[in-house]
Amino acid sequence: MFNFDWLSGVSQETAKMVFLSLYGVIGLLVLLLPTEYIYEGIAKEDRHWWNNLKLWSISVLAILASIYYHF
Amino acid sequence: MLAGIDYFIVIAYIIGMLLLGLYFKKFVNSSEDYFLGGKSLPFWAIGMSIVVSDIGALDFVGVSGQAYRYGISVGNFDWVGSVPAMLLAAFIFIPYFWRGGMYTIPEYLGRRYNQKVRTIASVTWILFFALDLGVLFWASAVLLNVLMGWPIWISIISTAGVVGLYTYFGGITAVIMTDVVQFIIMFIGGFALVFLSLYEVGGWDNMVDKIATMGPEYRNHFDIIQPQNTKSPFPWTGILFGLTFVMANAYMIGNQSIVQRCLTAKNEWHAKASMIFGSALKMFIPILVLFPGLMAVVVHPGLLDGDQALPMMIKSILPPGLVGLMFAAFFAGLMSSVDSLLNSTATLFTKDIYEPFIKKGADDKHYLKVGQITTLVLLVIGVATSPISSDFPGIYVAIQTFMSYFQGPIFAILLLGIFWKRTTEWGGLSALVIGIGFAVYLNVFKEQFFTIEDPFLYISWWSFLLGVIINVSVSLMTKKHTEEQLKGLVFSSKILVKNKNV
Numbered sequence: 001m002f003n004f005d006w007l008s009g010v011s012q013e014t015a016k017m018v019f020l021s022l023y024g025v026i027g028l029l030v031l032l033l034p035t036e037y038i039y040e041g042i043a044k045e046d047r048h049w050w051n052n053l054k055l056w057s058i059s060v061l062a063i064l065a066s067i068y069y070h071f
Numbered sequence: 072m073l074a075g076i077d078y079f080i081v082i083a084y085i086i087g088m089l090l091l092g093l094y095f096k097k098f099v100n101s102s103e104d105y106f107l108g109g110k111s112l113p114f115w116a117i118g119m120s121i122v123v124s125d126i127g128a129l130d131f132v133g134v135s136g137q138a139y140r141y142g143i144s145v146g147n148f149d150w151v152g153s154v155p156a157m158l159l160a161a162f163i164f165i166p167y168f169w170r171g172g173m174y175t176i177p178e179y180l181g182r183r184y185n186q187k188v189r190t191i192a193s194v195t196w197i198l199f200f201a202l203d204l205g206v207l208f209w210a211s212a213v214l215l216n217v218l219m220g221w222p223i224w225i226s227i228i229s230t231a232g233v234v235g236l237y238t239y240f241g242g243i244t245a246v247i248m249t250d251v252v253q254f255i256i257m258f259i260g261g262f263a264l265v266f267l268s269l270y271e272v273g274g275w276d277n278m279v280d281k282i283a284t285m286g287p288e289y290r291n292h293f294d295i296i297q298p299q300n301t302k303s304p305f306p307w308t309g310i311l312f313g314l315t316f317v318m319a320n321a322y323m324i325g326n327q328s329i330v331q332r333c334l335t336a337k338n339e340w341h342a343k344a345s346m347i348f349g350s351a352l353k354m355f356i357p358i359l360v361l362f363p364g365l366m367a368v369v370v371h372p373g374l375l376d377g378d379q380a381l382p383m384m385i386k387s388i389l390p391p392g393l394v395g396l397m398f399a400a401f402f403a404g405l406m407s408s409v410d411s412l413l414n415s416t417a418t419l420f421t422k423d424i425y426e427p428f429i430k431k432g433a434d435d436k437h438y439l440k441v442g443q444i445t446t447l448v449l450l451v452i453g454v455a456t457s458p459i460s461s462d463f464p465g466i467y468v469a470i471q472t473f474m475s476y477f478q479g480p481i482f483a484i485l486l487l488g489i490f491w492k493r494t495t496e497w498g499g500l501s502a503l504v505i506g507i508g509f510a511v512y513l514n515v516f517k518e519q520f521f522t523i524e525d526p527f528l529y530i531s532w533w534s535f536l537l538g539v540i541i542n543v544s545v546s547l548m549t550k551k552h553t554e555e556q557l558k559g560l561v562f563s564s565k566i567l568v569k570n571k572n573v
Contacts, residue, residue, distance in 0.1 A: 002513075002520045002529060004308035008299045015307040016296045019151060022315070026155055033162060040166070041340030051340065056347045057158055063354055064154050071143055071295040 016068060023065045030057045077395025081219065084256065084399040085233055088249050088406065092237020095245040102438040105242035106174055106418045108335035112247055117332045117341070118348030120250035122356065123257060124328060124411040126404055131360050135384075136377035138364030141303045142292030145364075146357035147310045150295075153353040156319035161346035163562065164324045165333045167489065169342045171559055173334065174422045176327050176485075183488040183560045184499035186427065191503055193423035195477055196327055200416040202470050204409065204453030209460035211405045214398070227457055234406050235450040238413045239443055243335055246410040253403035254352075260393070260400030261359030267388050268366040281369045289368070304525040313528025317535040318475070321482035328415040409453075417445040472514065472527065479531040480506025483538030487546075489562050498546030506538035 010018075031054060038053045049055070099105050137145045173179055177196070181189025208227050215226035237245045272278040282289050291297060296307045323329055323346075336342035367380035370387065374380060385397055421442045430437070483506060484499045513520060513530045521529055 002526075002533060003522050004299055004306075004312070004529075007308050010299065012294060012296045012298055012307070015299075015311075018311065019296065019307075022151075022155070022311075026158060030158065030162070037162075038343075039340065041338035041342075053161070053340075053343055053347055056344070056351070057161075060154055060158075060347065060351050060354070063351075064150055067146075067150060067354070068295060071293060 019068050020065055023061050023068070027058055027061045030054055030061075074391035074394070076392045077398065078219065080392065080395035081399055081402065084402065085229075088252065089233045089237060091252060092241050092245040092249045095237075095241035095248060098244055099240070099242050099439070101435050102421070102442060103435075104244070105439050105442050106331070106414075106422070108242070108244040108247065110335060111337050112244065112335045112341070114336060114341040114344035114348055116247050116251050117336060117345035118352060119254040120247040120332050120407075121329055121345065121349040122352045123250045123254040123403065123407045124332075125353075126257070126356055126360065131401060131404060132378050132381050134357075134360040135364035135367070135381035136379070138361040139367050139374065139377040139380040141297075141305060142289070143295050143357075143361065143365065144291075144297045144303065144305045144310075146295060146361050147305060147314060149353050149356040151310065152314045152319045153323070154350045155315060156323040157346045157350035157353070159320060160323045160330075160333075161343045161350075164485075164489065165330070165342050165346060166339055167560070167562075168330060169334055169336065169339055174331070175419055176325055176330055177419065177423045179560070180484065180488065180499070181423070183494075183557075184484065185496040188484065188496070188499050188503060189423055191500075192481060193419050197416055197419050197424075199470065199474050199477075200328075200412045200419075201449060201452055202456070202473075204412050204416075204449060205456030206460050206470060207405055207409050207412070208453050208457040211402065211409070212457065214401055214405070227454055230406070230409070231450050231454050234409045234413070235446065238410045239446045239450075242442070243331065243414050243418075246407075246414050247332060247335065249410065250407045253407045256396065256403045257400040258355070258359070260397040263393050264384065264389060264397060265358060265362050267393075268363055268370070268384055271388055272366050272369045278366060278369050282365070285368070285372065292365070292368070300522075302523065304523055304528070306523060309523070309526075309528030309532075313530075313532040317482055317531045318478050318528065320486070321478035321531070321535075325478070325481045325485055327419055328411040331415055331418060413446050413449055416449055417442045420445045475527045475531055476507050476510040476514065476534070479510060479533070479535030480538040483535050483542055487539065487542050489560070491543075491546075492557055492561050493546055493551055494542060495546040495549045495551060497549045498542040498544075501545045502538040502542035505541050506534045509537050510534035 033054065035052075035054075039047050039051060042051055098109065101109075103109055134145055134148075168176075168179060171179065171182075175193065177189040177193035180192050208230060211230040212223045212226035215221045215230070216223050219226075221229070237249060241248075269275060269278075272281070279293060282292055291301070297303055297305050297310075299306050299308050333342045333345050336345055363384045364377070364380045367374070367384050371380065371383045374383065385394060389397055421438055425441050425445075426433075426438065480503050484494075484502050487494045487502075488499060510530050510533075513526075513533060517526050517530070520526070523529075
């Protein structure tokens, strides 16, 4: 049990899909965050698209997913 | 030994760091300036600082060595082992800590659970950091001794003198801003080595083809996902359950030296952005530390000790001048780790031990002085204990193992503490104590329980799981906290919208 023997039948390809799905789920959760919360700390008149932390997060997750897809 | 130009670069780097660090002395007028940089720092500086303090010279050598032995799967630690945890920290935990005006993670645990949990967590971190200091001083001294020819004790005292002076006077602002320069030097030195090594092996595709023909032991060298029954320490099950779900979160959310940096941000947006920017930078770390190890498989095949891979590559690939820069990058990694430990330990001692137990209600200047004196005392302890590394060469691994006992249970109580109102002080305390005990037990009897050679990922997962079960069980049997006690400490969807006081 401690060695996760019950997952020994899972192939490396399936395991890779588990990781890619995880990044997808995290990305979805980030997109669900209210925009107001993302910009908290910046005055309304100073808010620009490049301050949108959802964009930052999705970009990082996309790069991460492409690394795992490639290798 | 270094050539004349290398020697010049290293000396110029050390003096430059000292002067830059001392420049920030003028910004320190209160304990908040000393421990939290007056809450005035920008996200880019904090993000760089998080990354550079996380990667030290010992990791440079160790990760390259592991890449030499096990291949690209070592990169999991900086990829899946950082990004998801840093996003969780950025969007959930850091806003709570920042809004609450906290200085330390144990301070949150104290408010959420009780003073005992706060003290156990704080003392454990202080012990770990203090022990680590001696190891890092010794590692710096060995580097200076081998490359510059300086005697060991002169090397230790000069490292302690430079880092200690700017940390003592400039506090965390000096630590973070010197980290920015150290980050830039580390990236320039690291990328120079990677590009020249790639040229040496005839490009990436050529390297992959050559390694593929070197025998069956290299068959999985370019598989980031290793099978469950691999003999390497990185089966995908351990990476998913132990690293991604527990250790990465415990490190990014429960590590004082990481979180304290985010608390120096000038506003909540900068606090969140610092973690996300740091996660983007973290993705480059495997290129710097892992790729040279992979390329060494082609350039220096058959090394008995994988940890020789990086030094051999530097010696055989880099020209004079770049060797000095690479050494400055090593030294940058060590200095950034030492200054982080000094400032974070001083913060933990002053805020979690001195203020509640030794002298309550003193004026702010008093706590500033205590923080500075603690920094000095830690320096002396670090210098005095550094020879232990010479007598016990495995002490670095021993310290890391000791820390892994703590990761699962601490994340269990942080996670339930912020997401579940019903968690009580006794639930948290028993989960912490029993969880740590269980991790120690699993480690002592690891041959009986585990089939892989170093099961620290599995141990952190199982101790986390037990911590959750104990916390839930005991909490349900004990008196729940009042709404007033939980105000501002437990996650509420309201924090995501308007009400900042939740």
